[in-house]
Amino acid sequence: MEFENAARLGALISKDYAEDFFRLLVNYQDISASEAASRLSLHIKTAQDFLDNLTVLGITKKDEVFEKKRPYFRYTLIQSMIDLKIDLSIYEKENPGQGLSRLIREMKENGANFSVAKSGDSFSAVTIWEGEGRERQEQKISLTTPQGKFLFHLPFPQAKPLTIIDIMEKTSLESDYSAEIQNIVDELIRLEVIEVL
């Protein structure tokens, strides 16, 4: 299931009336929004939105019918089993090794504040201030231990830059962490705390 649909489904089944709604759908051949609303003591618009969303997700189907000349929709359950599966591996960086040879160092006068972890050999967070004057906002990024250790060894401004892989070696970080490290490096490049040479 695509993430967008999963999010929509998640939102639907989290409603406190969702279980009662499904009970109706399972036991009725078909049902209209006004019938469901009256059975569950809901506003007709709430029931209609719920049923329409189920239709978009392919869980119900809707058919237009006429009462005298007035058209309305009747909804029929077409899936008695809902399978919510999200493939998270699609977010995995395709080639985590790519970009590790970038030469990086801290950018001069970046205004970031690095908080030292209790252990004293890594950082626990980086705080960056964005914007000017009253619009100025603080953004605090909490770091994982490997990220904190990596940034602790980041070359100073005007120091000889090092490649990401060199810094990782210096920090004794295994290549498994390369995606995690590159994630924070990319973010700090965007925030102009790190420069690439």
Added chain:
Amino acid sequence: MFFERKMKKQNVLKSIWFPVVLVGTFFTVFSFYGLRPALFAISGLFLIVAVLPLLTYIRTQNTGYLVLALYIFFAALVTISVPAAIEDRSNKGLVPLFLVILYALMLVVIYLTVNRKLRWRGEEVFELAAMPVEDIGDSFTARPRPAGQVPVSKTEMIRFVDFMSKNLVAFPFKEDNRVVFVLTLPGNDLPYLLGTKKDYLEDTWVAVDYDGNITVNITEEDYLLFKMDLDFDQICQSLGDVFSEFLELSKKGQESKIIDRMNALRLNPIN
């Protein structure tokens, strides 16, 4: 040997403020109330000021400061006792004894001062660190930097901590996994001596953990003590190297060489 000074000169008033206050108080009180109250006033000042070297001795175990505290204390005793002796010359009491002790202590204090035994050494450590560093423009960043590794055992560390503290090089903070040395740079020492400062986060420090990893942190305020914009990366590394070298010498029992290196800079013995 000639060394190029890389740190700004300290304001001379910082070194001579006490004699100036002393003389000023004496003449002000003397002109309004006479000799006896003037001597009592400076005696009071001596007693107050004697607390500072006494605190330094308690916190660092530097015996030179105990001698200095005693010297100031006896100066206070002399100034308290003298008015009675002046009024009735036949009743000198213990004044001659106090004077003999005072002069003897003064000679010891002069010896200690000339030999830099009372000098706070942080400035010298900074000068040593700055020696090989180039001036390449402002490159300061407010974060600590790893600066190498030197293998050290717990016993060696204890010995080194004791040496650094006793010789007024740094205030040590013992933590679970490391010792943090706060450099005794000008203006930094008083809050530590008075016990008003419980942490080192806003000061320049060098940390050595029990795995031997050295970490250096230099504050912007202390970086500005240099006359020029030294390469910040190099100065941090160099400060780490100085500590690494000191630690190696301490491990070999050659602490006197550390003192010799700092004395060779021939900075003003009074600070």
